[in-house]
Amino acid sequence: MVERRRTLGHDLPIHVVLGFLAVVTFFPFVFLLVSSFRSTVEFMHTFWGIPLVPEWANYRDAWKVISPYMLNSLIISGASMFGVLAIASVSSFVFARFQFPGREFLFLAILALLMIPSILTLIPAFLLIKDLNLINTYWALILPYIAGGQVFAIFILRSFIASLPEELFEASRLDGASTFQMFWHIALPLSKPMLITVAIMNVLSTWNDYIWPLVTIPSQKLWTISLGIVSFGSQYGGLERWGPMFAGYVIASIPLIILFTLTMRYFIAGLTSGAIKA
């Protein structure tokens, strides 16, 4: 009891400051959530009040507009994520556990890409997609997302797989396991927390990407959620239909929040441990 009081006494000033920062950080989000249930009339009169009767029509209207964009983004981000995991885990395994000629050079060739800003490649990559006739297709996003996403994924996964004890692989080798079996039955299952971290970071970045889909997907039918949010926000904001606009923002946030809730344990552990220190 005394111990707890001492802890609280020590922590109290910190709680005050951190609490204040948290309130300021979260206030806009809470306001967004509350306002998404406000009718347009209420917006004019009770800006700060809590809507007594939630206006579900906001969500109905917003869903109609935003759901096709969500579906596009689910397909694109999902396919990119699986692509990155499949390709990066294989390459990371190879880089981590084999001493083949040219290993250092090839790995450096991948790492060097971390230094190349996307702004440099934006225009030539766009023209390449155009030449490949991929404008207005899911592939225009998925293929570059896999190509770019694997760089960081390999960077993280390689050092993790390299840190696994060699005895594990030695033992299974003596048992006559093939390289593929070692990859599939040892390296992959042990890397699960890192794979999940990589997967979430990849989904976060593709779900949030704006410029690349803006450039390569002119057709509104194939728009991703980011393009949808901006166009939807400007359109409804311009009409002063704030309720549906906020409802749309809430809907657009749900998939990532679900994904995050399901995997939080791994994600936070992965983020604050090895992943970033490296």
Added chain:
Amino acid sequence: MSATVTAGTPGHAASDRAATPPSLLVRILSYRTVYLWLAPTFLLLFIFNYYPAFSALYHSLFQWNGANIKLFVGVSNFVELWHDPLWWESFWHLMILTIALVLINLTFPLGAAAMIFHLWNMRMAYFYRVLLVVPMVVPGLVVLMIWKFIYSPNIGLLNQTLELVGLEMLTRPWLGDFKLALYAIIFVGFPWVAGIGTLIYLAGFQAIPGELMDSAVIDGASTWQRLMFVELPMVMSQIKLVVILTIITAFQNFTIVLVMTGGGPGTETLVPGLHLYRTAMAYNRMGYACAIGTVLFALTLVLTYLNHRYLRSSVEFSGT
């Protein structure tokens, strides 16, 4: 299959065996399956990363519309850039943004991480850590649109708050204000604690060896002294990493400006990335856009190098 695995490290072992060392070709051939496994990675990298990067550097020397017109013009794109008032204006904005963002990332997230680290109550520390990650999963564009709403002239959250507390005279269309628009953009995300920066710093603090902290306490160091002379020097690598990430992000990310102001009012918030984008997409001047990209790339390299060279690294205690 397993034969390819057991090879270990040949090169050095060969000398004491006196037998002829396997030639490079033989070794490469013995690893052929391994290269096959790497093929998808490199195939994608060549097509979608290396090729566009080299294409950008190469075409910065051309007058190019991306299709039929392609004329070698030497360095004249760069000469034109040197005399381009829009470039210099956007570059000035970028400097202000970058310096502001670096300062922000060296204070707020670092302070928040240090405070969380100093909590005695571990469960509350974990609670804050989770709390700071939550806003990261709200889609970035939603966050930007919320800030656009906060700044909006009539019904915006900022103006409404000012009216509520009796400061009507301060209300204005923040993003449409010629003097303030750029600062409004800098202010997006206030108080800037919920992000990757805080997590990186926190990871750094947590990696400080316990003995080091204990000996500081035994030597009678106050909390403040511990922070200044033990903890901050120990997270120097993390500080460096955050500074590099901030600079790189500032140099290439123009989504925020494009969405919030479109570079306006006038050209008050134009940044080089947006200038590049317009040059290419609106005016079809691909060669000139590539030249802008090349300059931005070179500047990022120089800044990364300077950061690496002149910001001291953590004491080599953490091992990694």
